[in-house]
Amino acid sequence: MFDHSPALAHLDMDAFYAAVEQRDFPELRGKPVVVGGPDPKARGVVSTCSYEARPFGIHSAMPLRQALQLCPDAVFVAGRMKVYQRESRRIMAILREYSPRVQPLSLDEAFLDLTGTQRLFGPPDETLQQIRERVREETGLTCSAGLAPVKFVAKIASDLEKPDGLVIVPPGGVLEFLHPLPVGRLWGVGPKTLDRLTELGVATIGDLAALGLEELERRFGLWGRRLHQLSLGRDGRSVTPHREEKSVGHETTFATDQESEEVITRALLELSEKVAARLRRHAVAGRTLTLKLRLAPFSTFTRSVSGDEYLDQGPLIYETARALIDRVDRRARKVRLIGVSVSGLVAREAAPPGLFDSERPEREQRLGKAVDALGERFGAGAVRRGRLIGRDSS
C-alpha cells in the first residue's frame, strides 16, 4: 500500500500520565484521575486527566481549581515525572527497533518514519499495529496511531479514534480523508484563523481547498499559501530524528510563593543540572542563557546573556543564572516561578575548544557524563549534587 510513497506514522499515548497512575494503582482504575498536583486548591494546572474525567469537561492546561469544581469526586495526584520519563524511554526504544527515524515530540508522542521498512518488517500498516501491541504488552499502556504519506495527516489520523485507535490513510486517499474534517484540525489553525475562516463560510478542510490559492493568499498572505498547501495534503516536512531544538529549558513553579534564598538557590541548582543533562543528552551546547523569573503577584522578568563558553555543564549554567538572578531587583517580592533555558545551540562537537580545557572543565565534564550514565540506569536524579539533597524538591 505504501510501496512507492512515504510511510509516516504518528503515535500518541492515551492519557499517558493518568494511564500510568491507573496501571500502577489499581484503585484508581475506572475513576476520573487528574494529574497535576495532590492539592487541587493549590495553584497549578492539569497536565493530564484520565478518560473517565473527560466527560466532566476537564482537559489539560486547565487550572486545578476549575477541574475540582467540574468534578469534585476526581482523584488528584501529584504525578511522578521520573516514572513517566522511564516509561517514555521504554516506548521510544521500542519505536527505534523499527526505524532509526524516530522524532519524539514529547514524552508521550512521536513521529516514526516507516518508509522502506517493508522488506524487514512487512507492510507499514501491519508493522504499526505490531508496534502498538508491543507497547501494550511491554508497558501495559495503550496508544493511538495514525499512518499516512504526509506527516501532518498522520498526526490528525492518530487523534481521530482515540483512545486505542489506529487510522490508516493510504497514499491516494489523503484528500478523501482530509476534506470532510473540520478545518480546525489543521496544524496552526487556532481560534483566530478559525474565526476568520468561519466568516468566509469555511467549515471543513474541503471548503478551504475550494477557496483556492488566490483568495487565501489575498486574505492571509504567506500563511494563506501555507493553508492552501495543507488543504491539499501537501507538507514537505520529513521525520527528523533529532528535532532541531532551538533552546533547552526547564522551569519550576513553586507551590507557594518563595522568599527563602535557600529554596531559590536549590531550585536554580536543580534547574541548571536538568538543563545541562538535557543538553548533553541531545549532544548540544549553547552560548545564551535565559533566566525567567516571576515575582508575586504577576510580574515576569526574563534576562538573557551570552557568554564566551558553550554551556552544557550544570555548574557553569548555575553560575550564569545566579549572576542574572542577582541582577534582578526583586524588592523583597516573593518568587513564584523560576525558569532556566539555554539557546544558540550548536552540536557539542562543533563547540570551540578552550585554552584552559585541560584544567577545571574536563573534570566537570567527566562528572556530568558519569551523572548522566547513572541517571540512565537508575532514573534521572539518581545522583545529585550535595546541595540538592535535602527536602525532596520534586
Added chain:
Amino acid sequence: MKITLSQPELSRAAGLAGNVVPSKSTLPILSTLLIRADKEGVAFSATDLDVSIHLRVEAAVEKTGAVAVPARRFAEIVRKLDSVDVTLTVEDQTLLIECGRSRFQISTMDPADFPKLPDTKGLDTFTAAAGTIRGMVRRTRYAISQDLARPSMNGIFLEIDGEKTTMVATDGHRLAYCQREEKLDVASSYGVIVPGKALDQLLRLLPDEGDMEIGISESQAFFRTGAVTLFSRLIEGPFPNYKQVIPQGNEKEMTVATDSLLMATDRVSTLASTLNTRQVKLVLEPDQLVLEVASPDIGKAHEEMEAAYGGEPMAIGYNAVYLLDVLKNMDSDQVRFRLDRPDNAGIIEPVEERAGERYFCLLMPLKLSD
C-alpha cells in the same frame, strides 16, 4: 551653592563623570553626579559602586555647597549650551543653570545620600608613564571575557614588580599578553585584576604623554592623571594560570602582511556563519596563505595572499571575529604566526617588536568543519 565656570570645562567634566554613571540602576542616587563646591574649588563625582570618578575643575565659587544632579540630563544640557560662562545655583533642592540667555531649572537629590567615594589614603602609590599604560590596556582589552560565570576573567590581570609591567586578558579562547620592561618605584609586587569597565574609562582619560599616579590595595586601585582620579574595585582572583597555556614549541612560522590579512579576513568573514562559530580556514602552503569560508546554506569565499612559510602544508580554523581583533591590535606591518598542530593554540605576534616590549596573542583554533 553658587559657582561659575566655563562651558567647555563644565561640559568636559560632566561628560567624563557621566561615563561612569550606570545606565540602569536600582539605586536612584547612582544616576546622579555629585557637584561639590568648597574653598579649594569645585569637584565632580560619579560612581556605580564598582568604578568611581572624581575630578576637580576650575571655577569661581561664590557660595560653597553640594548638589546631586541627574547625570544624563545635566550633561546633555551643558553640552548644548553656548560656549561662554555658566552659573550654577542651588536653591531649595533645585539647580538653576544660567548661561547667556538660557535658563534651566532641574530637580535634584539630596547630596547626603551620595555614596562616599573610596579613600586614597594608606594605599601604596607609584608613578608610571600614562601613555605606556594606555597603550598596554588598548592592546589587551579586547580579549577580556564578558562571561558572567567567570568573573575572574572579566578584567585585565595586571602584574607589576618594579622591573617589568605585565597585562594579560583572556576569555578562555584567546589571550592577549603585553609585557614591558619598566623601572617603577613600587613598595612591593602586585598581581591584581582590574575590571573591564574601569579600563574603558582609563582609555578615555589617560593622555598619551606625561605621568600618572597609580595606587593599589588588596581590593581597590586608583589611577590619577592631572585633576582626574578613577577608583576601581578589583576583581577577586585567582586569575587563570595563563603561563601554563602559553605554548613553548610552536615551530611552524608564517609571516604575512598584517593589513592584507586583516582586509582579506574581513571580506571573507561576511560569509562566515554563527553556526560554525564564524569559522575561517587558513590554509598554509609554501609561500602562500589561502583563506576559505564555507558556510552551509550561505555560500563560500576564497582568497589567496603571499606569505612567508616553509613548513608542511596545513589547515587551521579560527573564529574570524577573534582573528580580526588580534590583527587590529597588532601595530606592526608584518605579523608572525607560530603554530604547532591545527588543534593547538597558536601564537600571533608582531614582527617589529617595540623596544623593551613583548606582545603576543594566543588563539585557540576551531575544529575544522569540513
